[in-house]
Amino acid sequence: MSNIPAQREFFLDSIRAWLMLLGIPFHISLIYSSHHWHVNSNEPTWWLTLFNDFIHAFRMQVFFVISGYFSYMLFLRYSRAKWWKIRVERVGIPMLTAVALLTLPQFLMLQYVSGKSERWPQLGFYEKYNTLVWELVSHLWFLLVLVILTTLGVFLFRRLNQHAVAKNTFSMIKLSALFLVFGVIWASLRRALLIVYLPILSDGLFNFTIMQTLLYLPFFMLGAVVFKYPALKMRFITPSPGCYFGSALAFAAYLLNQRYGNGAGWMYETECLILMLMGLWMTNVVFSLGYRFLNTHSPGVTYFVNASLFIYLVHHPLTLAFGAFITPHIPSNTLGFLAGLVFVIGIALILYELHLRVPLLRFLFSGKPQARRVNAPACNEICRQVNVGDTNRR
Template sequence: MLTATNNRRHDLDALRACAMLLGIALHAGLAYATFGWAVTDPSQSEVFNWFFFLVHGFRMQLFFLLSGFFTAMIYQRRGLKFLLNHRLKRVALPLLIFTPILTPLVEWVLRMARTKQGNAEVFNSVTNVPWLETFNFHHLWFLWFLCLMVLAFALISALPKPRISKKWINSPRCLLWLIPLTMLPQLWMTRAYPLYGPESSLNFIPIPYVFFYYAIFYGFGAILYHFGDEVVTKHWKLKLLIALCVLFPSGMLLEWWSLYNVPTLQWVSDLLQVSFSWLMIFACIGLFREKLSQPSPKVRYLSDASYWLYLAHLPLVFGLQLAILDWPLSSWVKFLLVNLFSFSLLLISYHYGVKGKILGKLLNGK
């Protein structure tokens, strides 16, 4: 999905796949968090709250940054016409094909879940609301965002390019402007969505500040391609340690504290949240650059499969969560079962129904 040349960045391909697969595990764990989900299992643990916010705090930001990086790579090597054709096949067509299939399927499973849990009346659709305001892409919203961002990239590519010093891109100095810039939409999101991490925009008309937030990561990824990612990802172990052990827990605790006790401290939590996102992204790129730069058939297989796995996973995960809802098992056992069966079934469907077939050529170009 992300590359179109023989000179692959195997590490970033693998990292993109990891971001996709983490999304499946994230959705699998939400039924067992304590704040409620489409399927709310009676067996819950606050550990899944922390797991969700940890992954949610950087995963999609990382994905959009990588998308911007590879967009710039394709544009530089093959030109704008090839780029638009490539994104049409890999992004726009899958969106057009899978939205009318998966959206009704997800809605159907959701209705079953709400009926079984006795809260269907809470989710009854509102009448007299314009279609554009009620249409829901669900987990495919990122494809719609990518279509819009590619169009914006094409328009910007025709403009004169300002001179930018490398030290403000491929060095720790980039955080001096990336963090304040990212805080602007984060402040808006937190006030509309008072939980840790970014808001999602699932409708046809994007929420402006959500789109701007992810566009920052996409745009920086495109810029980073031209300047290289060697320096900014150095000392990834230290970045990972600071992100996981300092920024994330302090941001979570302060988010909770500011929400219930001192709302004026919310901006400090926002600062910690966006700092966590950037350090985690740079740490992950550095980690994969060091460990997975060389080609590996197994990693390449998962990288190719991850696109299909993520596209198809949500109704299956919903269905599995609902199927074992009444089983007298711990949340941990149920979480493992949902992941085991969903990944197994999705991989089987990829291997026998997608790989090497017309659908596989559409999603991966082969």
């Protein structure tokens, strides 16, 4: 445990915020893509489908690398029990808040829009339970996975702390081979479940807690290793032509798999192998570009870093409302996409500003205890004692 604060990583803060905010154009473009979603336009648009596929092919892998990086940084700062408590509160409280205030109303709205509310009483108990898991967790799945990874991190980070890794392990070729092995393991597990007990793959809770956790665990641990070993961090923030080219090649393979793959065949297993490699290589692409262009501090960047989680949480029901009630009235998909960005981001920012003015909501959507206000006489006395003016205090 160390009480020495680590140097602020502005570019990683910015990347994390941008990856979170990319969820907005991702879900809006999903409306206008060829992928089936809760709400879709009458006709898909090819460039929005391509745009949607590109975001989906790397965003969450890189996000979990950054999550592992900051999680391990805090792990070294606090005791294990305090670290687990802080991390779970910061993730779990916003998740539970969003379930109650966002995804439950979202579910009711979708039941009405899709006309499924009339069929709800006819569903069996398990069908209702499984539907609720899928719909209430919804876009919050990564928060649930982070809670699980944090719990696993109590043990995995301790082992990482106790073992050293040889420098030659940091070769991108060796890392690529290692992540390919991880992909084979995940794909083999899915194929085995498909053969042994197919229905388990349709179970929402199993999908989120087991399959998604196993898929992103290597990236979470990679982030921790990147923090521990500066040589590996340097490798990722230094542009690698091989990673840039490999990412383009992996994305082409991803598109081909989407176009010609068969869900009843090996499509998802193949996709896992591609996503493992593309996630690794795109970490170099995103980190190197972020280090080059986003490694600065500014009030605007800080604002969106702080607002990114709240905006992500509220954007999903706003996007679905836009798709259900406004999209049918906009003839152009491109215009609809742009209008959707303005609609969702604009309302999300208004809601963010409103929630900042309510301490209870600030706590519920951040998981951070709100600082107590100090009364004026006490504050003045403190300021006199330390000889610091009020205007210089934060």
